[in-house]
Amino acid sequence: MAAMSYLSVIERYHEYEATVHELMESILTGIADAELFKQPKVDVKAMKGIAKSYPFVELMYLLDGQGLQISQNIAVVDHQIELIPLGGNRDRSQRPYFINRDESDGVNITRPYLSNASGNLCLSASLAIYQQEQKLGYLVVDVDLTRLIEFMMGDxxxxxxxxxxxxxxxxxxxxxxxxxxxxxxxxxxxxxxxxxxxxxxxxxxxxxxxxxxxxxxxxxxxxxxxxxxxxxxxxxxxxxxxxxxxxxxxxxxxxxxxxxxxxxxxxxxxxxxxxxxxxxxxxxxxxxxxxxxxxxxxxxxxxxxxxxxxxxxxxxxxxx
Structure with a gap:
């Protein structure tokens, strides 16, 4: 009963890809708010609710219109919220979720990839946030794909x-x-x-x-x-x-x-x-x-x- 292998995770992802995307869209849509960009930090309270309801969420941060990170990283470690200031002002304009942003104004979700931080398979989802038709930036959420699959299957x-x-x-x-x-x-x-x-x-x-x-x-x-x-x-x-x-x-x-x-x-x-x-x-x-x-x-x-x-x-x- 070891952890799921990468092959098993990828197979399950392709089997339930549509459901995974619907879940990611619902998470981002639920926490997307223009008020996030009016604070010096991402709303920790909102992230705590997400971490409690969705234990597979690993990271959350904000980007401006040019792909520059304008917030700290909010990470979930052992069900606890941690602020990581290392991500501030980091250029993420070459990340897939930012490059593909023009394809749709909705949620952009990457293909599975190996996280540099954890070494696990993960997904990144981004959503453009507007206020009075003015784009404020992007909300990005990273999730652990293995734990996401287990969550969806009730495991x-x-x-x-x-x-x-x-x-x-x-x-x-x-x-x-x-x-x-x-x-x-x-x-x-x-x-x-x-x-x-x-x-x-x-x-x-x-x-x-x-x-x-x-x-x-x-x-x-x-x-x-x-x-x-x-x-x-x-x-x-x-x-x-x-x-x-x-x-x-x-x-x-x-x-x-x-x-x-x-x-x-x-x-x-x-x-x-x-x-x-x-x-x-x-x-x-x-x-x-x-x-x-x-x-x-x-x-x-x-x-x-x-x-x-x-x-x-x-x-x-x-x-x-």
Whole structure:
């Protein structure tokens, strides 16, 4: 459950681009006021309201008609408003939101870009402010695109408790790795016992017990590795069926490998004269085939359902 990757953020932005622009327009329209230009600083009170309602807003400032910044930067850091005087008198006439200003008198919104300050993907939106048909300047708002996407999808609360989830998963994975260590130690001890003089040739099936321990260690390690990657290291988009399908596929694949090896070992035991293992080996092989067929059907039907869902959403968007 790591933070959204840049690729995921861009995909979501293109999916909801029209909605993102509508939200940005409503924010700027709501706070745009000629009174902002009559004060030496941007209205901090207005910015506090914006920061409380829209936690993805990062920065706000004013430009004159030539693109020169005439106000301090008002930044939102950890839900607190901070005045940053570094932006005053800075020439921003080459910024995309200023260059494209003549295309429309409404809100101009840039394409996603990497912020020099935070290194995150962000958007900048600007709106020309008039008083009695005289242009006073531009109001500019910068937003964190990742947090904007999370806000729109109702995922902000989960993001706040994600560190706690990661800690729990980390403890579980650590416990699994401890079990792997114990199993490997047991297997290595038995391997050493195979070479002692008094035990050579005593039990021809003893190596199979060692293989079982190592197979279990492999399966548990692969399970812990899957949990670590899926729930801690990688971003998991719970709103996409493909993410859940990927997790289930990896988990069932781990079980398939473990059962297949156990079935093969049981079959070997039967071939060495232990006839009572023939029926369990056959049932385990059938279980492997059933799991494999079920997994294939699940992956195919899940992918088809997601494709139909995407196609339906695209059709609805085209009709609008």
């Amino acid at each position: 902000s609360a989960r993001r706040r408790v994600t560190p706690a989830f990661k800690a729990v998963y980390g403890v579980i994975v650590a416990g699994l790795f401890v079990l792997v260590t114990v199993l490997l130690w047991t297997a290595l001890r038995d391997i050493y016992g195979l070479f002692t003089v008094e035990r050579i040739g005593q039990d021809p099936l003893q190596p199979f017990g060692i293989i079982i321990f190592m197979t279990l260690a492999l399966a548990i390690f692969d399970l812990g590795k899957t949990i670590l990657e899926e729930e801690v290291l990688m971003h998991k988009d719970i709103f996409r069926h493909s993410s859940t399908r990927r997790t289930i596929t990896r988990f069932v694949s781990t079980i398939l490998i473990a059962i297949s090896i156990e079935a093969l070992l049981t079959m070997f035991k039967a071939s060495l004269g232990e006839k009572q293992y023939i029926e369990p080996a056959i049932w385990m092989m059938l279980a492997v085939v059933g799991l494999l067929v079920g997994l294939g059907a699940y992956v195919y039907l899940g992918a088809k359902a997601e494709w139909l869902l995407i196609k339906t959403q695209a059709y609805k968007s085209a009709k609008k």
